Amino acid sequence: MIAAALLAVSAHVVAQTATPPPNAPLTPTATYVRMRAAVNALPVPPYIAFTEQDEGEQNGRLLVDRIQIVTRAADARVWIRPILDERGNPSQLAPRVVTTIVYPGTTIERIGEFPLADFGLRPRRTGARPGLFEAPGTPEPTPSPPGLEAIGSVSTYNLSYRITDLGDTTIASTPVHHFRLSPLRDPGHNVLREIWIDATTFLPKRYVAERFVENNGLSFRYLITVNTALIEHHLVNVDASGHFDVHRALIIHFSGDGRWTISDITFPTNPPPWLFDPTHYGDHATDRPPNL
Numbered sequence: 064m065i066a067a068a069l070l071a072v073s074a075h076v077v078a079q080t081a082t083p084p085p086n087a088p089l090t091p092t093a094t095y096v097r098m099r100a101a102v103n104a105l106p107v108p109p110y111i112a113f114t115e116q117d118e119g120e121q122n123g124r125l126l127v128d129r130i131q132i133v134t135r136a137a138d139a140r141v142w143i144r145p146i147l148d149e150r151g152n153p154s155q156l157a158p159r160v161v162t163t164i165v166y167p168g169t170t171i172e173r174i175g176e177f178p179l180a181d182f183g184l185r186p187r188r189t190g191a192r193p194g195l196f197e198a199p200g201t202p203e204p205t206p207s208p209p210g211l212e213a214i215g216s217v218s219t220y221n222l223s224y225r226i227t228d229l230g231d232t233t234i235a236s237t238p239v240h241h242f243r244l245s246p247l248r249d250p251g252h253n254v255l256r257e258i259w260i261d262a263t264t265f266l267p268k269r270y271v272a273e274r275f276v277e278n279n280g281l282s283f284r285y286l287i288t289v290n291t292a293l294i295e296h297h298l299v300n301v302d303a304s305g306h307f308d309v310h311r312a313l314i315i316h317f318s319g320d321g322r323w324t325i326s327d328i329t330f331p332t333n334p335p336p337w338l339f340d341p342t343h344y345g346d347h348a349t350d351r352p353p354n355l
Contacts, residue, residue: 091228094240094260101265102184108297109136110334114327115174117149121319127151128168131327133334134175139192140339141175143168160341171323172276178299178325180289182255182272183223198251198275199282223253231262234269238262251275256286266298267291274305274321281317283309294328301325 089097112133119126129147134140141161145154145168156168164172171177176195183194193201227243239259246253250273257271270289276282287305291298302324309317337343 091226091240091242092222094265095222095224095226095242095258097265098258098260098267099184102181102267102298105266105296105298107136107179107185108330110134110331111136111178111297111299112327112329112331113178113325114146115169115171115177116324116326117169117171118322118324119170119320120322121170122317124149126170128154128170130166130168130174132175133331133338134179135334135339136179138339139173139176141166142334142338142344143175160339160344162341171321174323177303177323178301178328179297180300181298182270183252184267193252194254196254196272196274196287198284199277201249201251223247223249224255229257232259234259237268239268264293266293276307281309281311281315283307283317285321287321295330297330299325299328301328 110133112131115128115130115132117126117128126149127147128145128149131144131146133142142158143161143166144158145156148154148156148168149170154168159167161167161175166172166174173195180195182196187194193199224244224246227245229241229243232239232241239261241257241259243257244253244255254272254274255270256273257269258267259269260266261268268291270291271286272289273284274287275284285305285307287303289300289303292301293299302322304320304322306320307318309315311317335347337347
């Protein structure tokens with residue numbers, strides 16, 4: 064790749080694709096498109112179970128909550144079992160079903176959706192709410208043509224970003240391509256700002272994304288770095304970190320470091336329906352969820 068090669072692409076770029084020389088490196092655009100294809104080729108598990116560990120800090124206060132979570136991907140409903148509270152003490156909160164963005168016991172909104180967040184790399188399901196990192200109220204994107212469509216010797220790319228090649232590097236000894244991504248439209252939906260792509264699998268190894276937050280009417284956004292892992296053929300976000308500093312109306316100062324990790328990851332095959340049903344969960348509150 065050519066370091067710092069800037070691709071000034073529009074939303075719909077047409078590029079001649081004559082047969083490249085053998086072993087010729089892919090262009091940044093072709094690498095990005097191949098990454099999108101690799102992500103979309105992976106299955107999305109219907110359920111994911113994991114343990115969330117908060118290691119952040121907010122206005123000088125350390126946050127160390129720890130929660131066991133099971134998420135149903137279809138509607139983002141979750142079952143949670145708080146283990147530690149924000150001070151690191153054993154939590155007094157009972158397990159429960161959560162259907163809102165706020166999870167008792169942690170300041171991280173929608174943490175149940177974090178491991179499978181795709182940052183807009185997969186088409187959003189019809190009627191689904193904006194992703195975990197998107198701006199609140201972001202409208203559903205207009206359906207677009209396939210990412211890469213060959214017509215004779217011409218290929219059409221439907222891109223959402225201007226791609227800048229930042230050069231090749233390594234992450235944990237894995238060769239990766241590093242790109243800056245500048246949204247060409249709808250930055251509240253196209254939230255990626257940097258990406259590191261595995262040079263062999265073409266799967267993302269790391270992202271920098273702009274996270275949009277609505278916290279009790281206090282809206283803000285900050286950059287957050289996310290690392291991934293391929294676990295049982297599923298692309299999982301395993302940790303995130305970023306600093307935020309918010310000032311409003313001279314009297315509000317909201318700052319800190321968001322840091323959280325995901326561990327004990329499994330993919331349940333058939334958890335009981337009541338685990339995600341707040342109406343009937345009380346009838347089974349003393350039951351031990353199977354295989355979790």
